[in-house]
Amino acid sequence: MSASCVVHAATLRGVQAVSVEVEVCVSNGMPGFSVVGMADASVQESRERVRAALRSCGFSMPSSKVVVNLAPSALRKTGSGFDLPIAVGLLCATGQVNPAVLDGVLFAGELSLEGAVRPIAGLLAYALCAQRQDLALVSAAEDGAGRIEGIRRRVIESLGQLRRGEFAELGGALAPEKPQELDFRDIAGHDMAKRAFQIAAAGGHGLLMMGPPGSGKTMLASRLPSILAPLSRSEALEAAVIHSVAGRDAAPLLAGIRPFHAPHHCATLAGLVGGGSPPRPGAISLAHNGVLFLDELPEFAPSVLQGIRQPMEAGEVVVTRADGSVRFPARFMLVAAANPCPCGFFGDSERTCTCSQRQVHQYQGRVGGPLMDRIDVHIDVARIPPGQVLSTGHGTSSAKLREGVLAAREYASWRRNTTGFDERARQAEVLVESCAMSEADRDFLEQLAASGSMSGRAIMRTLALARTIADMEQVPKVGRDHLCEAVGFRLREGGA
Incomplete structure (x- = not known):
C-alpha cells in the first residue's frame, strides 16, 4: 500500500x-x-x-x-x-x-x-x-x-x-515609501565636478575622480543617484529580484531609486563579479541599473579590477561552474575615486607630497590602462577653501542638476526617433552618423586623438561623450566646443 x-x-x-x-x-x-x-x-x-x-x-x-x-x-x-x-x-x-x-x-x-x-x-x-x-x-x-x-x-x-x-x-499593490535622498546642495563649490556628474548621468558614462583626501570625492559620488532618472517598472523589478536573491532590502528600488553599491577595496573577484557555490550575484550585479562606486580604486587588487572590464561592455557577467553557467545582469554606471599617490597629496597646493616619482607612477599604474580606457570622464577634485566648506547647504541642488539630466535624455530620445541613429547600440558607424560632424570638426578630432595617443575605443567613447554634451544643449550636431569639452574630460597628463 x-x-x-x-x-x-x-x-x-x-x-x-x-x-x-x-x-x-x-x-x-x-x-x-x-x-x-x-x-x-x-x-x-x-x-x-x-x-x-x-x-x-x-x-x-x-x-x-x-x-x-x-x-x-x-x-x-x-x-x-x-x-x-x-x-x-x-x-x-x-x-x-x-x-x-x-x-x-x-x-x-x-x-x-x-x-x-x-x-x-x-x-x-x-x-x-x-x-x-x-x-x-x-x-x-x-x-x-x-x-x-x-x-x-x-x-x-x-x-x-x-x-x-x-x-x-498578502496585501495588494502598494507603492513603497520613497526614502530621503542625499542632495548636491550639501556640497559647496565643486561646480566643475558637478557639471561632470551631470554629463555622466545624462549619458550613463563612467567617471573617475582623482584628488587628495578630504576633497569631497565620496560626498559627490554618494549623491549621484539623486540626479539620475527614476527606475522604470521593469528596471525596478530586475534590480529588486537581484537584491532579493542576495537577501537585501529591495524596497528603495521598488520606489524608483536607482541602486548605489560601494564595495570595500578588499573585495575578492567573486565578491565583485559574483560566484560561490551556489553562484550568487556580486557587487556589479547589485549595482544593476544603478551606480557602482569603487572608492580608493588603486587599493583594489589589479586582477579584481580587470574582472569588471568585460561586464562593463556586455552588461552581464557569466559565471561558469561544473554544472553549467549562470548569467547575472550587470548594467551599471561606474564611478571611481582615487588618491593621486600613496600619501594622497601629489599635486596638492597646500601640503607637500612625500612620495617619489616612481611611487606615484606605480600607484596610478595599479588600475591598468584597459580599465582606464573604458572610463569616459576623468576629473581632478581639489580641496575647497575653508570659507566654502562653511557655506555648505547653498550649493547647486540635485533638483536643478536633475532637470538638465532629464531634459538631455528626453532630447536624445527624440533625436534617435527622428534620425533613426541609436548610438547606444555601440556600433561605431551609427555613433559617427548620430554626431553629424562637419569635415572640419572630424579633422579636428583626428588631430586631437593623434596628439593624445588615443586608442580606437577612447576615440569612440570621446565621441559618445561629445554627443551627450550636445544633447544637454539640445542641438542635433556635435560641434567644436562639444569635442573640446569631451576631450578635456578624457585626457589627463597627456594620456588617453
Missing part, C-alpha cells in the same frame, strides 16, 4: 527561480526518509527540520518508507526553501491535510523546529516563478514581493494553518 502527491516548488538558479516538482511517496517497507534528485546538503538537512516541525505542530511522522524526489533530477537543488513543500507533501500523502491545499499554489519556506515558517532569500524570484505558471506563492510574510501589482502571494505562519487549508492574501 502506498500514497503519493506532487507539490509545486522552486529552486534558485542565479537570479531566477526555476520550477521544481516535489514528489512525495509513502509506502510499505523498511522505515526511512530519503531525499533524491540532486539535492545539496542544505536540502538533505530539511529531513530533520521537517520531522521536528511536524511533531511540534501535532502531526505524526509516518513510520513507513518515505521517498521525496525533486524533479527534474538533472537540476541541482539548493537552499532551505524546500522545507515547507516537503512537509506539505508528507501531510497530504498521509491524509493528515486535505490535498486541496495544493491547488494553484507554489510553496517556499524554511521551517523552524517548532513548525514556524520563515522567509527565505529570493522570495521575489519565487513569486515571479509562480506568476509564470499562473500560481500563487505561499510563504512567510515578507515586505516587497507581495506589494507588486500582478503578483499573488499568500501567507503561512505555521504548519498548523494547513489544518484549516486557508491562507491569507
